[in-house]
Amino acid sequence: MGMEELDEQDWDDAIEMLCQSKADELILVGYEHVTSKDVWNCVRHKYEKEGIPPLHKLVNDILSLKATSFMNYLTMSALRGSTFE
Secondary structure, eight states: OOGGGOOHHHHHHHHHHHHHHHHHHHHHTTOTTOOHHHHHHHHHHTTTTTOOOOHHHHHHHHHTOOHHHHHHHHHHHHHHTOOOO
């Protein structure tokens, strides 16, 4: 199946899998309660002003997310009073 044949659900599943992989990585380095949704919210936060980027940039941003960047996002969210849902 070629990339052009993927439907929206397939894309969502692929992004979910990438976010889960990154969450698993963060768990391995000591961040025990990280979920794929937390990772997605962190990465998505960067795109609030400009919109969702091309797929290759999105994949890169998920897979290259550093633990320090993730913790900075969580800290700033807590200071703004955001809930972690």
